[in-house]
Amino acid sequence: MLSNGILQGKRGLIFGALNEHSLAWAVAKQCAAEGASLVLTNTPIALRMGELNTLAKTINAPVIAADATSIDDLNSLLKEAQELLGGKIDFALHAVAMSQNLRRGKRYENLSYNYLLQTLDISAISFHKFLQTAYQMDALSEGASVVALSYIASQRAFWGYNDMADAKALLESIARNFGLIYGKEKKVRINVVSQSPTQTTAGGSISYFTNMFEIAEHTSPLGNATAEDCARMCAMLFSDYTRKITMQTLYHDGGFSATGIQVNSEIPWKQM
Numbered sequence: 001m002l003s004n005g006i007l008q009g010k011r012g013l014i015f016g017a018l019n020e021h022s023l024a025w026a027v028a029k030q031c032a033a034e035g036a037s038l039v040l041t042n043t044p045i046a047l048r049m050g051e052l053n054t055l056a057k058t059i060n061a062p063v064i065a066a067d068a069t070s071i072d073d074l075n076s077l078l079k080e081a082q083e084l085l086g087g088k089i090d091f092a093l094h095a096v097a098m099s100q101n102l103r104r105g106k107r108y109e110n111l112s113y114n115y116l117l118q119t120l121d122i123s124a125i126s127f128h129k130f131l132q133t134a135y136q137m138d139a140l141s142e143g144a145s146v147v148a149l150s151y152i153a154s155q156r157a158f159w160g161y162n163d164m165a166d167a168k169a170l171l172e173s174i175a176r177n178f179g180l181i182y183g184k185e186k187k188v189r190i191n192v193v194s195q196s197p198t199q200t201t202a203g204g205s206i207s208y209f210t211n212m213f214e215i216a217e218h219t220s221p222l223g224n225a226t227a228e229d230c231a232r233m234c235a236m237l238f239s240d241y242t243r244k245i246t247m248q249t250l251y252h253d254g255g256f257s258a259t260g261i262q263v264n265s266e267i268p269w270k271q272m
């Protein structure tokens with residue numbers, strides 16, 4: 001693993017590592033290799049069903065159970081994480097998403113509104129809740145860096161991405177609006193990394209994910225960014241090398257977002 005100690009001495013909090021395929025787990029491994037001390041968190045059910053407790057031991061990171069939609073849980077999480085890490089938090093990753101509409105095959109033209117509210121709460125408002133709770137507790141250090149993960153369906157229509165597209169648009173808006181306040185008051189950076197399709201548990205809940213992955217792979221001049229690529233990008237954003245980047249949605253997608261129609265011999269096009 002490429003590492004240069006760019007997070008030496010920093011304290012990090014990582015939401016959303018479920019298993020070895022999770023983007024958050026790739027980020028956790030990279031940050032540990034870069035010298036950071038970490039606390040990992042996920043829901044109680046994810047800790048029972050997933051692999052995080054076992055994985056976390058390999059990087060000596062404590063795990064704290066918390067539902068990212070619960071203010072009480074976030075309060076205890078931030079208190080306990082600061083105690084375990086021995087100070088304020090220097091960086092945090094929000095890699096949390098879930099849509100029951102997607103999971104249960106309820107299409108955008110036939111949404112359950114109860115599920116929609118849940119999607120928005122888990123996948124976007126939890127980011128605001130985390131930032132607001134941390135703000136009120138003054139839990140982030142001066143110059144800290146916060147990153148959330150998004151997908152380009154927040155900005156362009158992608159067939160089948162469903163209510164998660166709306167959640168990602170809200171997530172990116174929260175990063176900008178809280179970035180303004182946190183930046184002025186505490187020099188804290190808040191950015192969103194808009195990542196390529198990546199084979200994970202959440203990715204797999206999109207019914208046509210494999211096609212989406214392959215089309216993106218063919219379209220992107222550099223190919224899709226992998227989980228390991230995403231981890232290096234996040235480590236860079238957590239580091240002191242990016243102290244003036246904030247309130248941005250940064251496309252980390254091998255060039256997909258800047259590319260138009262590609263007709264080349266790799267894709268089996270119909271005869272014209």
Ligand code: NAI
Nearest residue numbers: 016018022023046068096097149150197198200201202203
């Ligand atoms: P994942 O399934 O490994 O991670 C999603 C995580 O959200 C899980 O660990 C899950 O337990 C957690 N979570 C769900 N409800 C929660 C709650 N109430 N409180 C706390 N945690 C909760 O999948 P992946 O793909 O690593 O997802 C991480 C982030 O990356 C998500 O925001 C996802 O939308 C985003 N992303 C994923 C892409 C992909 O193709 N896999 C592409 C672009 C962005």
